[in-house]
Amino acid sequence: xxxxxxxxxxxxxxxxxxxxxxxxxxxxxxxxxxxxxxxxxxxxxxxxxxxxxxxxxxxxxxxxxxxxxxxxxxxxxxxxxxxxxxxxxxxxxxxxxxxxxxxxxxxxxxxxxxxxxxxxxxxxxxxxxxxxxxxxxxxxxxxxxxxxxxxxxxxxxxxxxxxxxxxxxxxxxxxxxxxxxxxxxxxxxxxxxxxxxx
Amino acid sequence: xxxxxxxxxxxxxxxxxxxxxxxxxxxxxxxxxxxxxxxxxxxxxxxxxxxxxxxxxxxxxxxxxxxxxxxxxxxxxxxxxxxxxxxxxxxxxxxxxxxxxxxxxxxxxxxxxxxxxxxxxxxxxxxxxxxxxxxxxxxxxxxxxxxxxxxxxxxxxxxxxxxxxxxxxxxxxxxxxxxxxxxxxxxxxxxxxxxxxxxxxxxxxxxxxxxxxxxxxxxxxxxxxxxxxxxxxxxxxxxxxxxxxxxxxxxxxxxxxxxxxxxxxxxxxxxxxxxxxxxxxxxxxxxxxxxxxxxxxxxxxxxxxxxxxxxxxxxxxxxxxxxxxxxxxxxxxxxxxxxxxxxxxxxxxxxxxxxxxxxxxxxxxxxxxxxxxxxxxxxxxxxxxxxxxxxxxxxxxxxxxxxxxxxxxxxxxxxxxxxxxxxxxxxxxxxxxxxxxxxxxxxxxxxxxxxxxxxxxxxxxxxxxxxxxxxxxxxx
Numbered sequence: 309x310x311x312x313x314x315x316x317x318x319x320x321x322x323x324x325x326x327x328x329x330x331x332x333x334x335x336x337x338x339x340x341x342x343x344x345x346x347x348x349x350x351x352x353x354x355x356x357x358x359x360x361x362x363x364x365x366x367x368x369x370x371x372x373x374x375x376x377x378x379x380x381x382x383x384x385x386x387x388x389x390x391x392x393x394x395x396x397x398x399x400x401x402x403x404x405x406x407x408x409x410x411x412x413x414x415x416x417x418x419x420x421x422x423x424x425x426x427x428x429x430x431x432x433x434x435x436x437x438x439x440x441x442x443x444x445x446x447x448x449x450x451x452x453x454x455x456x457x458x459x460x461x462x463x464x465x466x467x468x469x470x471x472x473x474x475x476x477x478x479x480x481x482x483x484x485x486x487x488x489x490x491x492x493x494x495x496x497x498x499x500x501x502x503x504x505x506x
Numbered sequence: 507x508x509x510x511x512x513x514x515x516x517x518x519x520x521x522x523x524x525x526x527x528x529x530x531x532x533x534x535x536x537x538x539x540x541x542x543x544x545x546x547x548x549x550x551x552x553x554x555x556x557x558x559x560x561x562x563x564x565x566x567x568x569x570x571x572x573x574x575x576x577x578x579x580x581x582x583x584x585x586x587x588x589x590x591x592x593x594x595x596x597x598x599x600x601x602x603x604x605x606x607x608x609x610x611x612x613x614x615x616x617x618x619x620x621x622x623x624x625x626x627x628x629x630x631x632x633x634x635x636x637x638x639x640x641x642x643x644x645x646x647x648x649x650x651x652x653x654x655x656x657x658x659x660x661x662x663x664x665x666x667x668x669x670x671x672x673x674x675x676x677x678x679x680x681x682x683x684x685x686x687x688x689x690x691x692x693x694x695x696x697x698x699x700x701x702x703x704x705x706x707x708x709x710x711x712x713x714x715x716x717x718x719x720x721x722x723x724x725x726x727x728x729x730x731x732x733x734x735x736x737x738x739x740x741x742x743x744x745x746x747x748x749x750x751x752x753x754x755x756x757x758x759x760x761x762x763x764x765x766x767x768x769x770x771x772x773x774x775x776x777x778x779x780x781x782x783x784x785x786x787x788x789x790x791x792x793x794x795x796x797x798x799x800x801x802x803x804x805x806x807x808x809x810x811x812x813x814x815x816x817x818x819x820x821x822x823x824x825x826x827x828x829x830x831x832x833x834x835x836x837x838x839x840x841x842x843x844x845x846x847x848x849x850x851x852x853x854x855x856x857x858x859x860x861x862x863x864x865x866x867x868x869x870x871x872x873x874x875x876x877x878x879x880x881x882x883x884x885x886x887x888x889x890x891x892x893x894x895x896x897x898x899x900x901x902x903x904x905x906x907x908x909x910x911x912x913x914x915x916x917x918x919x920x921x922x923x924x925x926x927x928x929x930x931x932x933x934x935x936x937x938x939x940x941x942x943x944x945x946x947x948x949x950x951x952x953x954x955x956x957x958x959x960x961x962x963x964x965x966x967x968x969x970x971x972x973x974x975x976x977x978x979x980x981x982x
Binding site for chain 1: 521522526527528530532534541542544545548549553555569570582584585587588591627628633634635637648649650651652653654656657660661662663665667669699700703704730733735756760761763764767799820823824827922923924941943944945946949
């Protein structure tokens with residue numbers, strides 16, 4: 309996993325609540341056995357007018373010319389609800405998003421983002437509304453500073469919080485499996501105490 | 507101190523709680539399927555790591571498979587590749603696999619409980635959000651992503667932050683013909699689709715304890731649909747009676763020891779929850795979703811709402827968007843909505859009791875000479891081979907087939923449409939599954955979530971039916 313310290317990038321406002329992972333990556337793209345190849349299908353049903361994905365939907369915000377190259381996704385509440393498919397954050401990451409900002413996230417999606425190095429930033433409803441107003445009117449570049457837990461735009465600055473260990477893992481690109489494997493003796497000690505029917 | 511069931515389950519699974527790190531919890535059972543596991547196996551192989559406890563890992567084929575033919579090649583080349591990859595991975599890492607045609611094959615959340623793999627007090631995980639189903643046994647069960655699947659493979663543990671607790675009590679009794687699906691949809695209608703995000707929910711009250719294990723699984727299954735990390739129901743005699751003599755349940759003296767332990771798994775009197783919600787069972791009516799999130803639901807005797815009825819601007823906007831997608835007009839009676847597809851199945855409603863409930867409604871109408879409406883395609887997809895066999899032995903399959911339903915092979919099927927069981931654009935489906943998201947059952951298709959009874963009635967009448975005025979219970 310790549311280290312994340314700070315990122316400055318263009319923000320695209322997706323003004324829809326309860327965006328589910330079926331929308332982020334529809335099921336017909338879940339049959340791959342690799343981790344790559346999902347970005348081109350992100351938001352497929354909204355992004356394209358046809359099932360084959362040959363006609364971009366001009367009304368979908370990600371297709372607007374001013375948001376091309378966006379690397380920060382601004383979203384509404386309960387972002388990433390539904391299916392546990394990690395293919396959803398993979399698709400967003402491969403599309404180019406390094407940060408997702410929303411007032412709330414679904415739990416599994418949030419954990420999946422942390423585990424792949426995408427930073428989920430939770431801000432208050434008021435702050436999110438301010439950002440939507442900004443990003444809808446003008447091309448807005450935000451800086452997300454993970455080391456100081458700050459999102460800034462010109463003179464505006466918001467703070468966010470992350471679980472300390474999540475933050476450590478993101479900042480250092482920690483291999484979480486490797487980290488836990490260093491505690492194998494503790495795991496074995498736990499297992500030794502289990503009853504034989506457990 | 508009085509503690510909650512969740513707290514008890516948490517405490518008994520803490521492997522490591524080093525300050526500054528997210529707590530490490532032990533995983534008792536890891537269920538896997540073909541869709542969310544291949545990348546986890548690939549990473550294990552890439553790092554040269556072992557799969558720590560194959561004996562605590564069980565694999566099944568369910569998401570991708572054909573429900574028309576018991577053939578690994580029947581659902582297309584990409585599906586076949588994913589299924590064969592699972593086969594190879596299970597062989598390489600020594601994991602028991604219930605593949606196509608195996609007598610134990612079925613939807614992962616139907617298979618685990620019916621074999622007794624699911625037991626009270628466990629932590630059960632699976633790369634599938636409906637893992638919450640297993641909470642019906644008083645197990646802490648939740649869905650995980652593929653990186654976490656890999657973590658469990660390598661370590662048999664997971665790092666978890668503690669959730670808040672919510673107690674949902676359903677008091678008294680529900681009316682005749684009101685199913686577990688109606689109860690959980692009514693709960694989600696009250697909380698909204700994110701009402702329990704960050705919480706583990708414990709369901710209790712007389713209307714919950716009166717439920718069978720199958721019904722409890724329907725309740726817990728949909729916990730994720732209002733954002734809950736997991737759903738729990740404290741184990742009791744109903745739970746123990748269901749599990750005893752199951753293939754993977756403890757035997758002989760182990761059984762006695764297990765039950766003695768399981769009896770301690772309940773929230774103590776006076777335990778404090780972070781949030782509480784109470785519903786009166788008698789007020790719950792048959793439910794039908796009208797929108798594109800499970801929380802957009804109403805009673806069968808109501809009408810499609812208008813955006814103006816919502817004070818919250820986000821809900822108002824969501825309502826308008828949903829009505830547009832669903833092709834519905836505010837004020838339309840729910841019973842005037844015509845459907846052309848019916849799906850009875852999924853990890854929410856494909857167990858034997860679900861099929862019995864649906865078959866009872868079908869038999870009631872068949873007696874009046876009514877069968878599946880001529881413009882409706884209706885399929886019944888049992889949750890597992892065991893369910894299928896039992897339904898055939900009980901004569902349920904014949905009731906369905908005689909009335910014009912297609913009787914299929916087990917699998918996830920049209921709940922998510924990864925195989926060829928898909929809706930076409932503009933199709934409107936009465937579905938016993940768990941998600942009515944845009945395009946869930948096929949691009950441009952429209953899903954209404956309902957109980958098995960309602961789905962059966964809708965297949966015959968071609969629209970939703972208020973069954974409260976029918977004497978279905980006298981039909982047999």
